[in-house]
Amino acid sequence: MGHAEVQSIHVHPVKAFRGFAPREAVVEPWGLAGDRRWTLIDDGGKVVTQREQPRLASAAAELLSGGGVRLSAPGRAPLTVSVPEPDGTVPISVFGTKVEAVPAAAAAHAWCSAYLNADVRLVHMDDPAVRRPVDPVYALPGETVSFADGYPLLLATAASLDALNSLIQEGTHAHEGPLPMNRFRPNLVVAGTEPWAEDHWSCIEVGEVVLRVAKASGRCVVTTTDQDTGIRGREPLLTLARHRKVGSKLIFGQNLVPLTPGTIRVGDPVRVLE
Helix, strand or coil, X not given: CCCCEEXXXXXXXXXXXXXXXXXXXXXXXXXXCCCCCEEEEEXXXXXXXXXXXXXXXXXXXXXXXXXXXXXXXXXXXXXXXXXXXXXCCEEEEECCEEEEEEECCHHHXXXXXXXXXXXXXXXXXXXXXXXXXXXXXXXXXXXXXXXXXXXXXXXXXXXXXXXXXXXXXXXCCHHHCCCCHHHHCCCEEEECCCCCHXXXXXXXXXXXXXXXXXXXXXXXXXXXXXXXXXXXXXCCHHHHHHHCEECCEEEEEEEEEECCXXXXXXXXXXXXXX
C-alpha cells in the first residue's frame, strides 16, 4: 500500500457544527478527545443535525480546556458554554436510541435557537463510558460512542476522494465537483493509499494506536451540503449510488473503534494489521 500516513485530524466538539483540525489528538475509547460530546436536540428530544438544519454547516464550535465550547456563527456574537454540572439528565433520542444527556445553560439554548430560528437545546454527554453503546451488531462488549453518528472514529482516504471526484466529473452533475473532504466530516484523513484500499481493512495501527475497522460508512444527505454555505446539491450521492452502493447503503469511508489508547498525530504512519 506504499507509505500511508495521517494527512489530517478533525475534531467536531458539537455534532453537526464545523470542527477544527489539530496537529494531534488523544484517542479515547469512544472517540477523539472532545469530539461530538455536545449535540443539539429539538423540543421532542431528538438530535438535530445538518440533515434537518443545513445552516449548522456555517456554525463553528471551538473546544476549550475542560471540555467547554465557544460557539460562533454568522450574525451572532460568540458564546462561551461551560460543561454543565451533572446534577440531572434528560432523555434524548440519537437515531432511535435513547441516551441520557446533561442540558447546557439556558443562554446556550437561546443562542442556538435564535441562530436556527427553531426551538433547540444544547446538551452534553457527561460520561461516554456508560451513556451510549455502539450498535451491538458491529460492536464488541463494552464499546461505547459519543454523539457521533454511530462509531467512535470515521476514517477516509485522500485517494478515494480523488477517485470519487474523477467519477463525479464523468456524471451529469460534474459542475458540482470536485468536492472537498469536509463534505464527509471524517476524524482521520489518510494519504498514501490506493483508492478504496480502506474497504479491505479490518484492523489498522495509526502511530501507537490500534483501531478495529467496524464497518463501512453509509452516507446521507449531509454529504450534499456545502460546508461553507449550507447550500445543497446532488453530489456525491448521485455518484455513490452508481458506483458505491452496497445493499441499500451508499459507502464512503470506514467506521473505527479504538482497541488501544494513545495519541495520534499528523504524519503518523498508518499500517494495516489485517
